[in-house]
């Protein structure tokens with residue numbers, strides 16, 4: 691899968707893709723990360739990419755010419771890629787969207803803004819505005835890196851066989867159960883006995899119960915009315 695970033699700060703992207711799981715995925719050829727810098731499509735001595743907004747207002751706006759020239763170049767390299775602009779007001783990313791992207795077989799062009807944002811005419815070249823959440827950042831690079839990271843987890847071979855993304859708790863719609871590893875006793879806190887029992891039926895039901903309890907406590911919105919009723923309603927016994 692190819693990820694092409696239209697960005698004024700390619701080093702930020704390259705740095706993010708040069709560690710750990712993403713770096714290994716790139717070296718195994720499972721993902722290809724590259725950048726195109728709109729500043730390379732300027733023709734003035736100052737290599738100007740932004741200008742003050744018509745109508746007044748604070749900050750600077752990204753000029754359309756360099757951005758669109760860079761997006762055109764990106765589309766030449768990846769004609770079938772999905773062009774996504776990272777914007778606070780875009781569709782809010784969630785795991786189901788990540789899975790949609792991961793299974794789409796598409797490559798991706800991420801258009802990363804800076805300053806006060808894009809000249810509106812740039813969006814003519816954009817398939818979709820995407821947001822990682824309702825907050826504003828100084829640039830679109832970190833949100834784009836997050837989207838690349840989340841999608842990459844679904845590419846076979848990127849994660850080890852064991853921790854496959856297809857098994858993510860988010861796929862069950864519940865929060866993750868607690869995880870433990872050695873030592874059994876850490877500063878007086880012991881690993882739950884059941885996890886060392888070797889009884890996998892018992893372990894699985896313990897884990898499901900923990901996921902349900904965590905989800906009820908932290909993200910009841912992820913539970914169906916029936917699940918909530920089972921967990922809190924007229925049960926013959928109260929879920930401890």
Ligand SMILES: NC(=O)c1ccc(N[C@@H]2CC[C@@H](O)C2)nc1
Nearest residue numbers: 803804807821822826827829833
């Ligand atoms: N929540 C988000 O995904 C998000 C995306 C981009 C962003 N900031 C950039 C800088 C200027 C403009 O292009 C938008 N902030 C937040």
